[in-house]
Structure formats: C-alpha cells, structure tokens
Amino acid sequence: MNRKSGFVALLGRPNVGKSTLMNRILGAKVAIVTPKPQTTRDRIAGIYTEDRGQIVFLDSPGIHKPHRALNAFMVRTAQRIGEESDIVAHLVDDREAGRGGEDALVRGVLSSLSVPRLLVVNKTDRMGAAAAEARRADLAKERFYAESFLVSAVKGDGVDAFLSALFRMLPEGPAYYPEEDLTDLPMRFIAKEVIREKLFRELEEELPYSVAVLIGEYKEEPGKGLVRIRAEVCVERESQKGIVIGKGGGILKKVGTAARLELEKETGCRVYLELFVKVVKEWSRDKNMLRRLGYESG
Ligand SMILES: Nc1nc2c(ncn2[C@@H]2O[C@H](COP(=O)(O)OP(=O)(O)OP(=O)(O)O)[C@@H](O)[C@H]2O)c(=O)[nH]1
Numbered sequence: 001m002n003r004k005s006g007f008v009a010l011l012g013r014p015n016v017g018k019s020t021l022m023n024r025i026l027g028a029k030v031a032i033v034t035p036k037p038q039t040t041r042d043r044i045a046g047i048y049t050e051d052r053g054q055i056v057f058l059d060s061p062g063i064h065k066p067h068r069a070l071n072a073f074m075v076r077t078a079q080r081i082g083e084e085s086d087i088v089a090h091l092v093d094d095r096e097a098g099r100g101g102e103d104a105l106v107r108g109v110l111s112s113l114s115v116p117r118l119l120v121v122n123k124t125d126r127m128g129a130a131a132a133e134a135r136r137a138d139l140a141k142e143r144f145y146a147e148s149f150l151v152s153a154v155k156g157d158g159v160d161a162f163l164s165a166l167f168r169m170l171p172e173g174p175a176y177y178p179e180e181d182l183t184d185l186p187m188r189f190i191a192k193e194v195i196r197e198k199l200f201r202e203l204e205e206e207l208p209y210s211v212a213v214l215i216g217e218y219k220e221e222p223g224k225g226l227v228r229i230r231a232e233v234c235v236e237r238e239s240q241k242g243i244v245i246g247k248g249g250g251i252l253k254k255v256g257t258a259a260r261l262e263l264e265k266e267t268g269c270r271v272y273l274e275l276f277v278k279v280v281k282e283w284s285r286d287k288n289m290l291r292r293l294g295y296e297s298g
C-alpha cells in the first residue's frame with residue numbers, strides 16, 4: 001500500500017482539548033496544555049509518522065471574540081491554519097454555547113473552508129457515553145460534517161478510529177518531514193512555550209492573558225551538556241510585575257523551577273534558566289509590540 005500524507009487542522013473554541021488531542025496522538029508533549037482557555041497562541045505543528053503515512057497535525061489557537069490585537073492575531077492564525085489544511089477537525093467538548101458567540105465564530109471559520117470537515121466530540125470520559133453520543137448526534141444531524149467521532153484525548157478512547165478515518169481520507173503522497181521529527185518548531189520556541197505554560201498555570205484572573213515570554217538567549221554548550229536560557233517575562237502594567245514575581249520572588253522561582261525541570265527532560269541537558277520580568281506597556285493591544293514578541297501575521 002502506498003503511503004498517505006497531508007495536513008489536518010485541529011480547530012475549535014478555546015479549551016476544548018485541541019492541544020491535548022494532538023499530544024495524545026503524537027505520544028509526546030509538543031503543545032502546551034493548561035486548564036485555562038486561550039492557552040495556545042500560535043500554529044503548532046505536530047508530525048505523526050507511521051506505516052500508513054504521515055499526518056501533520058496543526059494545533060491552533062481557540063477561536064473566540066477578539067477584543068485585543070493579540071486575540072485578533074490568534075483568530076487569524078486559526079483561520080489560516082484551516083486554509084492550509086487538507087482536512088479540518090472541529091473539536092467540541094461538553095459545553096454548549098460559548099461566551100460571546102464563540103460557536104457562531106467557529107462555524108463562520110469552518111464554513112469558509114472548502115476542505116472536508118470532521119466533528120470530534122472530546123472529553124467523553126467526563127461526559128459519559130450517552131451524553132457524548134447525544135451531543136454528537138445533535139451536531140452531526142445537519143450534514144455539515146463528513147464524519148463524526150467520540151474521543152477522550154486524556155484517556156485515548158476513540159483516537160484510533162479518528163486516526164484511521166484520517167488515513168482513509170488523505171491522498172497518497174510523500175512524507176513532508178523526516179519521520180523522526182515531532183514538530184517543525186525550534187527548541188527556542190518550545191522553551192518560550194514551556195515557560196508560558198508554567199506562568200499560565202501559576203497566575204490567576206487576567207494575568208495569564210497579559211503575559212508574553214521573550215527568549216533573549218538560548219545557547220547550547222554541548223561540551224558541557226548545558227543549555228543557557230535567558231528569558232523576559234513581559235507584563236502589561238507596572239502593577240502586574242510584583243504579582244508575577246511574587247512574595248520574595250516566590251512565584252517566579254516556582255515558574256522557573258518547573259520550566260527548567262521540563263526543559264531538562266526535553267533537551268537531555270542541564271538547563272540554566274534565568275527569568276526577568278519586564279513591563280511592556282499594553283503589549284497585547286499594540287501591533288508593533290506583538291510583532292516584537294513573535295506574534296506576527298503579515
Ligand atoms: N476530562 C477531560 N479533560 C480534557 C480532555 N482533553 C482535554 N482536557 C482538558 O481540557 C483543558 C484544556 O485542554 P487543552 O488541550 O489546553 O485545550 P485547547 O483546546 O488546546 O485550548 P486552547 O489552547 O486554550 O484553545 C485541560 O485542562 C485538559 O486537561 C479529555 O479528553 N477529557
């Protein structure tokens with residue numbers, strides 16, 4: 001049998017489990033995951049290669065009402081990811097209507113695409129079989145989707161059936177990436193994301209949404225089995241700085257330790273990680289600042 005290949009977008013509202021599903025399929029952590037919505041901000045490619053061929057999964061920012069320039073960038077990124085894909089998987093979970101008409105926004109993006117759409121109802125472990133099936137049947141009844149699936153990204157249920165359908169639908173074609181690759185993202189980017197994940201998990205309320213990470217230095221010293229990373233944690237206001245640093249530097253220390261341990265595992269090296277907090281006034285509303293922080297979309 002000839003091998004299949006193609007790009008599959010994972011689209012949907014924030015927090016439905018797009019990144020978790022991609023990591024589950026890859027059997028590795030490529031995308032960061034947190035319990036908070038709007039965790040993913042960029043196009044995150046996850047490369048899955050096996051006997052049947054190669055699928056490049058494109059994890060995307062959750063589609064939501066864009067209040068700030070950062071959010072507009074995120075939604076634009078999701079739209080573009082849909083446009084560069086051969087198949088779009090629309091993930092939903094057990095929550096019905098989204099805040100600010102998110103369901104309608106997702107529907108708008110999906111309608112604008114000409115590729116096959118698949119419905120993936122995720123978090124079946126939490127929903128229970130009957131409720132999950134009811135949700136699937138309800139959403140699938142209009143024939144908006146070519147096929148529909150029930151999965152639990154956390155437990156792995158239903159993921160094989162989803163994968164088999166993708167391989168069935170994709171055309172024959174060559175692998176786009178070497179088969180041992182898991183992503184096209186450089187370690188420098190991964191480091192930024194890992195630090196951001198720890199900040200997202202540690203901070204509350206609006207703070208996660210006011211934080212960006214800029215890697216100032218990423219230096220490998222293979223002779224010493226060492227990686228030196230210097231990163232700036234950018235917040236939007238002076239008042240946020242103290243909260244991110246925490247009493248006696250406690251929060252920043254906790255974030256730094258958690259990020260360092262994960263990056264040591266990832267790189268197989270010792271990691272020296274230095275974090276600094278810096279105020280970049282209202283960066284999330286400023287297009288030029290966004291570009292400087294790596295959120296660029298032409
Ligand atoms: N119970 C359960 N929880 C899940 C499942 N999949 C994801 N989650 C949880 O849902 C939350 C959001 O998961 P993510 O993978 O970050 O969701 P996302 O769609 O990538 O979110 P954004 O990047 O914010 O758009 C996390 O707390 C996950 O652990 C699942 O199958 N079952």
Ligand SMILES: [Mg+2]
Pocket residue numbers: 018019020031032033039040059060061062
């Ligand atoms: Mg995500």
